[in-house]
Amino acid sequence: MLNKLSLTEAIAGLRAKKFTSAELVQSCLDQIKKHNKKLNAFLTINENALDEAKKADISKPFGGIPIAVKDNFLTVGLLTTASSRVLEEYMPQYESTVTKKLKEAGAIILGKTNMDAWAHGSSTETSDFGLTLNPWNTGHLPGGSSGGSAAAVAADMCIAAIGSETAGSIRQPAAWCGITGFKPTYGRVSRYGVIAMASSTDSPGPLTKTVGDSALIAQIIAGHDPYDATSSPKSVPDFVSNLNAQRSTLKIGLAKEYLVGQSKSVVLEAAEKFKELGHKVSEISLLDPKYSISVYTIVQRSEVSSNLARYDGIRYGRDRSFFGDEAKRRIMLGTYALSSGYYDQYYTKAQKVRTLIIKDFEQAFKKFDLIIGPTSPGPALKVGASVNSPMFGELEDMLLEPSSIAGLTSISVPCGFVDGLPIGLQITGPQFTESLVLQAAHNYQQTTDWHVRKPQL
Amino acid sequence: MDVKHVAKLANLTLKPNEEEKFKKQFAETLKTIDVINELDTSDIAPTSQVTGLTNVTRLDKIDASRIIKIGDYFKVPAIFNAQ
Numbered sequence: 001m002l003n004k005l006s007l008t009e010a011i012a013g014l015r016a017k018k019f020t021s022a023e024l025v026q027s028c029l030d031q032i033k034k035h036n037k038k039l040n041a042f043l044t045i046n047e048n049a050l051d052e053a054k055k056a057d058i059s060k061p062f063g064g065i066p067i068a069v070k071d072n073f074l075t076v077g078l079l080t081t082a083s084s085r086v087l088e089e090y091m092p093q094y095e096s097t098v099t100k101k102l103k104e105a106g107a108i109i110l111g112k113t114n115m116d117a118w119a120h121g122s123s124t125e126t127s128d129f130g131l132t133l134n135p136w137n138t139g140h141l142p143g144g145s146s147g148g149s150a151a152a153v154a155a156d157m158c159i160a161a162i163g164s165e166t167a168g169s170i171r172q173p174a175a176w177c178g179i180t181g182f183k184p185t186y187g188r189v190s191r192y193g194v195i196a197m198a199s200s201t202d203s204p205g206p207l208t209k210t211v212g213d214s215a216l217i218a219q220i221i222a223g224h225d226p227y228d229a230t231s232s233p234k235s236v237p238d239f240v241s242n243l244n245a246q247r248s249t250l251k252i253g254l255a256k257e258y259l260v261g262q263s264k265s266v267v268l269e270a271a272e273k274f275k276e277l278g279h280k281v282s283e284i285s286l287l288d289p290k291y292s293i294s295v296y297t298i299v300q301r302s303e304v305s306s307n308l309a310r311y312d313g314i315r316y317g318r319d320r321s322f323f324g325d326e327a328k329r330r331i332m333l334g335t336y337a338l339s340s341g342y343y344d345q346y347y348t349k350a351q352k353v354r355t356l357i358i359k360d361f362e363q364a365f366k367k368f369d370l371i372i373g374p375t376s377p378g379p380a381l382k383v384g385a386s387v388n389s390p391m392f393g394e395l396e397d398m399l400l401e402p403s404s405i406a407g408l409t410s411i412s413v414p415c416g417f418v419d420g421l422p423i424g425l426q427i428t429g430p431q432f433t434e435s436l437v438l439q440a441a442h443n444y445q446q447t448t449d450w451h452v453r454k455p456q457l
Numbered sequence: 458m459d460v461k462h463v464a465k466l467a468n469l470t471l472k473p474n475e476e477e478k479f480k481k482q483f484a485e486t487l488k489t490i491d492v493i494n495e496l497d498t499s500d501i502a503p504t505s506q507v508t509g510l511t512n513v514t515r516l517d518k519i520d521a522s523r524i525i526k527i528g529d530y531f532k533v534p535a536i537f538n539a540q
Contacts, residue, residue, distance in 0.1 A: 093534075185508070186507055186508060187507075187508045187510070200506075200507065201507075226515065229510075229513040230506070230508075230510060230513070232508055232510070290492050291492065291493060291495075291496060293489065293490070294489070294490040294491075294492055294493040295493065297486065297489070297490050298490060298493075305467060309468070312468070320468060320469055320470070321470060323469070328469055328471075328475075328479070329479060329482060329483075331467045331469060332460070332463050332464060332467050332469065332479065332483070333483060333486060335463050335466050335467040336458055336463045336483075339463070339466060346490075348503055349493055349494070349498065350493065351503030351504050351505070352498035352501045352502070352503045352504075353493055353496055353498060353501075354503070354504040355498075355501050355502060355503060355504045356496060356498065356501060358504060358507065390482045390485065390486055391485070391486055391489055394489075405507075406507060407507030407508055431507075431508060
C-alpha cells in the first residue's frame, strides 16, 4: 500500500531504502488500474514511468516520486489535451517550467489528469473526455477544474499532483475531494507552458495529502522564470523549514460574508480550533463576493477570448468547430465584453471594481494576518449539477474568486464532513505570504485528523 | 446581444439551434454580472497588473543557449517530410 503514502513519507521511505521507486510507482499504477476506469481521473498514463523509476536518482529532492499532472501543463512525450477535442492528439513541442522543475528534482510524471475542457468549469463535467467522479461518493462531482488531480490524490493513485487555478480550480476540487490544495500568489509560480486560460489570474500549484507536502512541492516549482514576464522576481523563502517555525499569536479574520450554506457550521468549528491553538479569531466584513463573481466573469471571459484565438486549426490541433459549448460561451462573452462600444461598460468597469476588491483586502490585512472561511458553500454536488448552468463555476467558486482576482495566496485544507462528504477550510494571506499561510494550515493539521481520512473505494 | 455578430468576431461558426440557446444563456449571465454597477468607481483606476510589475522587458539579444548553430545559420525542426 505504498501508494497511500504522503509525499513526505514517500521521500523518507525511499531514502531509508524501505522500498524502491519502482515499487512505489508500481503500487500507484496498480491503484490506477483498479479504479481509473470508474473514476476517470487520468486521461494519459506515462508508459515509461516504471522504466524511469528503475533509473531514478533518489539523492535528488523528489528522486523517484510519482506525481500526477493536470492535462494543461505541456509535457514533452506525453499527450497534452486540456481535456478538449481541439487538442485530442496534441504532442507538446516544449516542456512547461513547472514540469521541467519537477523532472529536474527527480520526480516521475505518472500521467496527465482530467479537467474541465480548457479549465472552464468547476466540475470536470465540461471535459470532452468524460467527467471524473468523486472518490468519496461516485454519485458526486470531484469539483474542478483540477478535478482529475484532486480525485487522483484522494484515491491514492499518486503520491501528489499538480493543478492550476484561475479562480478556485485547485482549492475547490481539493475541498470536495478531502485533500489539501495550495494556491501560491499570482506570479510566484511560472505560467510558462501552461495552456492559458485567464492570464492575469492563472496560478499553478500542488494538490496533496498534507500541508507539508504542498510546501515541499511549492518549494520546487516556485521562483522567477525569464519565460514568464509576470512571474515575480522576489526571492522564494524556505517554505518547508518555516512550517514549524515558532510564531506569536496570529490575528485571524473570519469572513462574515463567506459563512453561507452547509459549510458554515463546520468552518465555525475550525475557527474554534484556531482559538484553542492560541490564535485570535474574530469576524471581519469583506466586500460581498457577488461583486467578485461579476469581475471574474468579465475579466476571465475577456482573457479567454484572446487566449483561445490562437486555436485556429493551423498552429495547434483541430479547428474551432471542435470547441465545446462552455468554451464557445466563454469566447463569445469575452469577445462581446471587449468589443467596440461595450469595452468600458464591461471590461474597464470590471478592472475598476477589481481595484476596489484589492483595496478591500489591503484594509482587511491591516487588521488581520490571515482570513479564513469555507472554500465552497457546501460539499461536492451531485453528478449533472453543472449541466445547463452557464454560471455554475462562478457560483460554486464565489468564495474563491475574490482572492484570485487580488492575486493572493490561499490554501484549502479538509476541516470536516457533511453527509459523508468532505468540507474545505480556506486560509488566505496577503500576496507573497505563502510561508504564513502554510504555517497556519500545518498548525491546524498537526492537531486535527480530517486530512488523514480516506474514502472507501 | 447580437449573437451572430459576436460569433463572427470570435471566429466561431454556430450550429442552427445554438444562436437561440446562447442568446438566452448570455442574457442570464449578463443579468448576473450587472450588479457590478451598484458600485461607484468614478475615482478608481482600473487594475492592470496585480503584483505591481511594470514594463518587464528583456535584452533584445538572441539567447545562444537556445539555438543550434551551423555556420552562419541556425537549425530549426523540419517542417516538410525529408525524403
